Amino acid sequence: MNAPVHPDRDKRSGGRWSTPGLVVELLQLAAIERATAHVQAGWLAKISGLDQKLHFATAVESNMSRAAALRQHASRLLERDGTALRAQRGWIAPLRDLDASSDHAEVCAALAGVTGFLLTRYDDLVSRLDPLCDSRLIATLRGARDVLSAQRDAVASRSGAASFAEALRAAAAADDDTVALDEMLWRPVDRVAVPVRPAGRPRPEAGARAHLRSVSRLEPEDIAAELNDNVMAELAAMELLARCSYEHPDLSWSFHASLAAHVSDEARHAAIFRRLMVSRGIDECDLPQHAANYEFAYEFPECAPGSKHELIWRILILCTVLEALAVDKLPVEIATRDWLGQSDIARALDYIAADELFHTENGLRLTRELCKAEHLDPMLERELVHGRFFGRQRNVRARYLQADPERAAREIEIVDSPDPDGIAFVSRTEVELRRRASFTEEECEQVDRWGYNPRSALPRN
Amino acid sequence: MSTQSVAQAFTRLLEDPAYRGLVARNAAELDAWDLDTLERRMLAEEAANGFSSPDIGSGVVMTFLRGAALPPRVASDLGVALNKAHGLPTASFTEPGFVSGSACCPWGHPPVPALGGMLE
Numbered sequence: 001m002n003a004p005v006h007p008d009r010d011k012r013s014g015g016r017w018s019t020p021g022l023v024v025e026l027l028q029l030a031a032i033e034r035a036t037a038h039v040q041a042g043w044l045a046k047i048s049g050l051d052q053k054l055h056f057a058t059a060v061e062s063n064m065s066r067a068a069a070l071r072q073h074a075s076r077l078l079e080r081d082g083t084a085l086r087a088q089r090g091w092i093a094p095l096r097d098l099d100a101s102s103d104h105a106e107v108c109a110a111l112a113g114v115t116g117f118l119l120t121r122y123d124d125l126v127s128r129l130d131p132l133c134d135s136r137l138i139a140t141l142r143g144a145r146d147v148l149s150a151q152r153d154a155v156a157s158r159s160g161a162a163s164f165a166e167a168l169r170a171a172a173a174a175d176d177d178t179v180a181l182d183e184m185l186w187r188p189v190d191r192v193a194v195p196v197r198p199a200g201r202p203r204p205e206a207g208a209r210a211h212l213r214s215v216s217r218l219e220p221e222d223i224a225a226e227l228n229d230n231v232m233a234e235l236a237a238m239e240l241l242a243r244c245s246y247e248h249p250d251l252s253w254s255f256h257a258s259l260a261a262h263v264s265d266e267a268r269h270a271a272i273f274r275r276l277m278v279s280r281g282i283d284e285c286d287l288p289q290h291a292a293n294y295e296f297a298y299e300f301p302e303c304a305p306g307s308k309h310e311l312i313w314r315i316l317i318l319c320t321v322l323e324a325l326a327v328d329k330l331p332v333e334i335a336t337r338d339w340l341g342q343s344d345i346a347r348a349l350d351y352i353a354a355d356e357l358f359h360t361e362n363g364l365r366l367t368r369e370l371c372k373a374e375h376l377d378p379m380l381e382r383e384l385v386h387g388r389f390f391g392r393q394r395n396v397r398a399r400y401l402q403a404d405p406e407r408a409a410r411e412i413e414i415v416d417s418p419d420p421d422g423i424a425f426v427s428r429t430e431v432e433l434r435r436r437a438s439f440t441e442e443e444c445e446q447v448d449r450w451g452y453n454p455r456s457a458l459p460r461n
Numbered sequence: 462m463s464t465q466s467v468a469q470a471f472t473r474l475l476e477d478p479a480y481r482g483l484v485a486r487n488a489a490e491l492d493a494w495d496l497d498t499l500e501r502r503m504l505a506e507e508a509a510n511g512f513s514s515p516d517i518g519s520g521v522v523m524t525f526l527r528g529a530a531l532p533p534r535v536a537s538d539l540g541v542a543l544n545k546a547h548g549l550p551t552a553s554f555t556e557p558g559f560v561s562g563s564a565c566c567p568w569g570h571p572p573v574p575a576l577g578g579m580l581e
Contacts, residue, residue, distance in 0.1 A: 205573070206573060209570050292573050302518060330568070376528075379533045379540070380540045383544065384518070388544075392574065393554075396572050397554075400572065416557075446537050449537070
């Protein structure tokens with residue numbers, strides 16, 4: 001005897017869930033959050049104001065986290081049927097159009113409108129949910145509301161925000177064909193070889209070191225140059241990783257979530273250094289600015305523009321070479337600042353050092369996955385990008401030195417002089433820390449061979 | 462094992478011009494490596510072509526090696542040899558005017574590039 005056919009639960013009186021169309025509503029909100037993260041990741045490098053840049057960077061992670069949480073709630077209600085995680089491209093059409101804009105002010109205003117739109121939608125949705133059955137979802141939405149409320153207070157007055165929120169409302173009401181949620185995003189509209197910086201601040205001459213220490217670390221002049229260049233390095237890392245996310249929307253949400261967390265960390269680091277500058281009365285407006293590591297690592301003659309090979313090289317050099325070397329160098333920097341009594345700087349560096357391990361582990365994991373998919377060898381590719389990246393540094397520095405022999409002689413004298421503070425601490429390849437970040441023994445030996453540090457004294461397996 | 466031999470033989474060809482000349486004149490010089498006929502022919506052809514710089518990393522041997530599971534040290538040595546062949550650095554700078562062991566992370570304060578493009 002055939003078993004009776006189950007009644008369609010979606011046709012139950014009042015619907016299957018506490019509010020009709022709940023799953024579609026969650027998918028729509030997830031799509032808008034994800035697309036908003038995408039726009040901001042692309043625009044980070046194209047807007048000039050540092051405050052706005054850092055706001056975008058922090059928001060990339062917030063939007064991405066909420067998108068992933070909403071996707072997870074939808075997936076749960078769908079009993080983990082991945083094929084049912086679908087979205088209408090029309091829902092995010094206003095954001096796609098916005099991304100193609102060339103007007104920075106329009107983009108900033110519109111993204112403020114997204115905040116207002118989401119707040120209204122989350123408030124409305126919470127009011128219709130069952131406080132017990134939907135308690136987990138309500139907790140997510142209330143958390144989102146707190147974050148968005150703070151953002152709205154900061155940007156509420158932007159003209160254009162309300163009209164963009166209205167455009168999103170109209171798009172959300174449209175009915176269109178659906179695509180897989182993970183495939184709804186559009187391809188990048190541009191490439192950005194040089195990120196935008198605030199107008200009016202000087203840029204060092206090509207080949208000049210961003211900071212060449214000639215006086216004690218206790219001197220205001222040195223502190224200002226050091227902290228300012230730290231800000232520049234954090235900005236460059238933040239912008240490059242954001243572009244890595246934006247230029248590869250086809251990769252998994254977990255890939256983008258990892259990059260978004262990293263981008264947000266770099267923004268926090270830049271903010272930490274800027275706060276130190278403010279607390280010491282340093283005005284950044286007169287200090288030089290650049291985006292050295294971004295520019296050196298954005299594209300390479302060996303890699304097709306926009307290719308996964310290029311993406312792998314960017315992440316390899318930034319996360320598994322530069323940031324891993326920061327893991328080696330930071331203990332010395334921290335010890336130096338403690339020894340000099342600059343506990344505020346030492347504490348900031350302690351926080352940053354803790355993040356560098358995550359960044360390095362993140363980079364190792366992502367590049368191992370990408371190399372496997374692209375049939376590339378991470379050790380070989382790391383060696384190759386190391387050569388290209390530092391070859392660029394060498395060439396630009398050599399041209400600078402050759403252009404003015406007297407200047408070169410002065411700088412060589414400074415470089416060869418004893419440390420102005422008599423600092424005797426020496427960096428090491430931090431093998432134990434690197435292991436915790438998932439570096440293999442062979443990868444530790446690779447960096448040892450580069451010679452940036454004396455070989456670690458720690459015992460090896 | 463064979464791909465490892467190809468990588469190691471190619472590394473030697475890149476780093477040792479005299480050996481490269483020998484192989485270019487007489488492919489039997491490759492007999493010391495564990496290679497099959499195709500692999501020997503590829504390496505001999507690359508040696509005879511003389512490694513014109515822009516193509517070193519994308520010639521038949523590197524195309525053959527793509528996706529091969531090389532031992533880490535073999536992969537690293539191959540990368541070093543390729544970088545040397547391209548005139549690229551393989552270790553920390555030690556020249557006058559550079560800071561040894563530095564320019565490698567934000568606390569090393571790297572030199573600033575020329576605005577708007579890379580001159581390779």
